[in-house]
Amino acid sequence: MKKIGLALLGLGTIGSGVIKVLNENGEMIKNREDLDIQVKKILVRDVHKKRNVTVDKNLLTDDPEEIFKDDSIDVIAEFMGGEMPALPYIRQALSRGKTVVTANKEVIAKHWDELELEARKSGAGLYFEASVAGGIPLIKTVRRSLQANHITKLMGIINGTTNFILTKMSEEGRNFSDVLAEAQRLGYAEPDPTADVEGYDARYKLSILSTICFRNRVTVDDIYCEGITNISPDDIEYAKELGFGIKLLAIAKKQNGKIEARVHPTFIPVSHPLYAVRDSYNGIHISGDMVGNLMFYGRGAGDLPTASALVSDIITACQNGGAHHRVKLDDEQITFEDNWEDEYYLRLVVRDKPGVLAEIAGIFGRHNVSLNSVIQKLKTKDNATIIFITHEAREAWVNAALEEMRTCPSVLSVESRIRLER
């Protein structure tokens, strides 16, 4: 029986989840894995705060040094969140040879190279399964079970908050701010929801996951990002009428030395497997050249699912003797594509007069954008809403066409431009 000294940095939602998992299943883990995981210290901001799990008060500290200098601590699990002071604490732990397990996507996405290097220097392990899609075992699966593949594409819903909001908007016909307020009341959205609704959280996760999948470093800056704040109930209704739903998708593709990586709201057909991923659930579709298509589904956040991934990392770290198993990147030179091809849903309000459609079709034509379908919707005395679904077109062509339309007197407004994946 191996005894492992564990320190926790944080005892909020996720830290409490880890304590619950160890309390409930610690004995089982001990028997099955021959590991006796003993919590030695817990770092918090306020040692006097009332906690929603019972822990020995003597374990709590607000002094990180007590943890770093304690030789009985082998593994440090971090779930404080944010960059500061989590980053220096992780760096400090690694440099002192202590293995780190973290749920912190922001720190890993932004500081991967530096932390990898620190881990390599000291030989301590760095594990971050819980940083992407909470309880869904993606990183381990890609690293340990898909080594025989070139992964060519991944596409998924990796932010539960925005999926909850879009599901409610679609199923209950409510607007964005109304559902956001409910998500905040239920604890699905933070008081400051920017990271979720602007797509930044999904971008951090996509940066980590696509790096692991493609074995090329995909930084946050390499990823195009657009959130859901401009999605209107009208677009959701039109999507339904056309047989689609709107999801915030994270998409990454690798082909012929080029990677494209992006996070944006996307029309997907109701027959698409990701359409069935509702509420705060996550779903990720991965394509490998040998295995074909795989789909993962589950809880992408929450105390127990995330703690399940963290405790699994703690166990793996102990079984690896705390050693660092670095993600070896390929030498291949790659470029990043930002002029990808997609179909588009476009909604315009135009003057209702003869010749307008021909004028708009002419603009699309001049920019190489061909149309799949055109539907005229709401019509008032003087104007009409028109929806266009394009064939596959380059991002730059569509943008140029919309730019020209904005200067066209017959076009009153370009209301929406949403990409479409079949």
Ligand SMILES: NC(=O)c1ccc[n+]([C@@H]2O[C@H](COP(=O)([O-])OP(=O)(O)OC[C@H]3O[C@@H](n4cnc5c(N)ncnc54)[C@H](OP(=O)(O)O)[C@@H]3O)[C@@H](O)[C@H]2O)c1
């Ligand atoms: N919530 C989820 O569902 C979820 C899912 C996946 C990943 N994550 C990631 O897990 C991490 C933690 O999330 P959470 O929801 O558990 O956060 P949380 O509930 O806000 O808990 C944060 C904990 O960290 C402690 N802390 C914060 N700053 C500190 C400081 N400067 N010094 C000492 N302690 C400090 C807090 O101490 P006090 O309690 O004393 O204030 C608190 O216990 C984040 O990186 C998040 O992205 C969360």
